[in-house]
Amino acid sequence: MDKTLLEKFKDTLHTNGMKCTPARLLIFKEVYSSSEHFDADEIYFRMRREKKAVSRATVYRTLDLLVENGFVSRVNVGASQVHFENTLAQEHHEHLVCTQCGKIIEFSDKVIEKQQNLICEEHDFFPTKHNLIIFGLCDKCRKRNN
Amino acid sequence: MDKTLLEKFKDTLHTNGMKCTPARLLIFKEVYSSSEHFDADEIYFRMRREKKAVSRATVYRTLDLLVENGFVSRVNVGASQVHFENTLAQEHHEHLVCTQCGKIIEFSDKVIEKQQNLICEEHDFFPTKHNLIIFGLCDKCRKRNN
DNA sequence: GTATATGCAAAGTATTTGCATTAGG
């Protein structure tokens, strides 16, 4: 992994008065050891296999720290439960989801709809109904974060 | 709720040799009593409040049944854990996610990117990095389903 | 009557938290 990235991480730790611990550095390196998607337990087991064991709790806590400081993104929504909606009573639409508070806004857009079909076709993907989500921050959460 | 929808549900039950039980009908009506998003426990508690109690297990089982038969969609991905990816080593991109096997394909698209920004602006939403997901079925899963 | 559906409680999975101990600055 890129040397400067590690330095950038160390800087962030210093600047925010957080301690530069072996566990944090190891987790950071593990996260940046490939560009694949991963989940918390994957990191935990990978490190354990490589005899660089840290506790599960520390993995979870450090990943949160990395997300808060922009080194890692959450690929799916904050809401931990599965959300449903009834299908047949509704028009086709897409969703905006606030990753912080879970707020959902529905919208329809012809351009997105068309382009979405093109992209799916190109990648041998078959879109289902209600199938596109844009994650972001809603107005309120963004203001709260100032 | 629409009378024909309930009939359609009953038909589906018959056609697939599933029993038309009070619990299933009540859950179906509850699901179609509004067009809002919901999660399993919400249905469970709403019904309990309305003295139409069914067990949690039945709510979960019936929601699965409704999803399989197209009466309900899962709004977020099948994967139960939170997925992450490192941010700084990568170009901006979007994701295709297979709701059946969890496969993730990354893509970039200028049209989607631009339109996404327009839509976010319109709804006072602030897109974050790696923020759009199109859910669907990958080639393999679609073929497996025949 | 018989197979399927239900309810309950227990198990499972992913994640978070409290607290005593350790260690970075």
Add this chain to the structure above:
DNA sequence: CCTAATGCAAATACTTTGCATATAC
């Protein structure tokens, strides 16, 4: 030193499952 970070185990949140009982067909 002193505060923040760690590890552990227990707690939590959501969901699934095994099994005995009930019920639709």
